[in-house]
Amino acid sequence: MRTILIGTAALAILGLAGCKEKALETGAPVAGGARAVATLKTAAGAEVGRVTASEVAGGLRFTIDAKAMPSGTHGAHVHTTGLCEGPDFASAGGHWNPTGMKHGSMNPQGPHEGDLPNLIIGTDGRGTLGITIPGATMAGLLDGDGSALVVHAAADDLMTDPSGNSGARIACGVFGAS
Template sequence: MRIATLALIGAATMGLSACAKTGMDTGTPMAGGQRATATLMTANGVDVGRATATEVAGGVRFTLDAKAMAPGTHGAHIHTVGRCDAPDFTTAGGHWNPTGMKHGSMNPQGPHEGDMPNLVIGTDGRGTIGMTIPGATMAGLLDADGAAFVVHAGPDDLMTDPAGNSGGRIACGVFQAS
């Protein structure tokens, strides 16, 4: 048993070393990688934060820095269309889902590429999230109709199709290459 465990540890270490030597670590910053940003606005035009998409090795890293939002837990997603028409932001379309999966990280048939972790806003109105989506591309994000970052009124249950029962859309921002 002990020899098998040591062999497993050795194999895992060699596998990780091989990835590091070839520069294939998903999430590693890329020199000259593309970036896109989205300023999130409420239906009343109030700036409530900034989402950033950064090309990294093997995928795209998304971050959100939110401000001046209602405290609590909110669903957060990348949507398929780069439009944010008030008051309900439905012009942003559905979740970014180029692989045709079901919604949610807790769904055995998911997640969509656009499914982000829940955004937790503190009593000071601020919150952040960050996530690298392996396999995502900036070309896919910034396709002909663009993409948007949307924050919902309630928490995402991380399972129910199509949007995790996260309620109405309360903030939206269109990604622009930067």
Template sequence: MRVTTVMMIGAGALALMACRDDGGVSAGTPVARGARAVAALHSASGADVGRATATEVAGGLRVTVDAKALPPGTHGAHIHTTGRCDPPGFETAGGHWNPLMKKHGSMNPQGPHEGDMPNLVIDSGGRGTVAAVIPGATMAGLLDTDGAALVIHANPDDLATDPSGNSGARIACGVFQPS
């Protein structure tokens, strides 16, 4: 009975794939020869605290943050609108990347910003990773005339409060560069 059920579910999934008009490529699938940008992340003191990578994928951009040497706990992580990271507060990175003029947060019915990402959880050893696919985002939009930065905040993002999710001070920043 279980084998029959599994076979029927598999056949149904294949039938649905055949109905798609995107050639069977799902959102988030890597794009052959897709563009890539990398941001070296630094603390206010200039210490290396990891990197963020943006990669073109089907239907948008995949952004991955690999952090190290950060305080343990949960931290907001966002793409900010300007490619500048002047310490100590990194205010030069501007606000969240928001070309569609939405409200902040995945839990906000009028959101999210393109730059909103899930929270970054840093373990007791100071390391953490988070990734997200940003639907509809493009490398050209990310690397526009004033660029973009990835910012890590001191506190968790509540995923709802506009404009920044109450995520606190900016503790790390990196400017995206084509790679």
């Protein structure tokens, strides 16, 4: 009996180790993977950050480095069109949503592929965010009309369609191959 218990425990540990390795696969860096970069600007043209999209195993990794932005919690989303015309950045279109889902990670019918977690900006005007979107592709991001990263004035509630009640668009950057 003791041998069976030890054998079962060993198999369970090996199974968990295999799960851990599998979880690390998505998001692992890809040698020579493509990158795209967007410079975030306000409607007045002030530069307020940079966004990098990098190909990783199983998806894209988005990294936002923001500066000189209003402190607080802000919705951040990848939008469908690579155009950032002020004053409201409506030219960036809606959220990147190639799979036709509803908005938000807390929505049972979501999320959009372009729904990112909230970006938290400190009292010094700086904030960072890093997230891997499984299944996202560089070809989809840099399609015929491109895409943009938009930062909103308010926090995203992560549920309400179409944009999480995240308010006005306060910064925008168009992705370009890097």
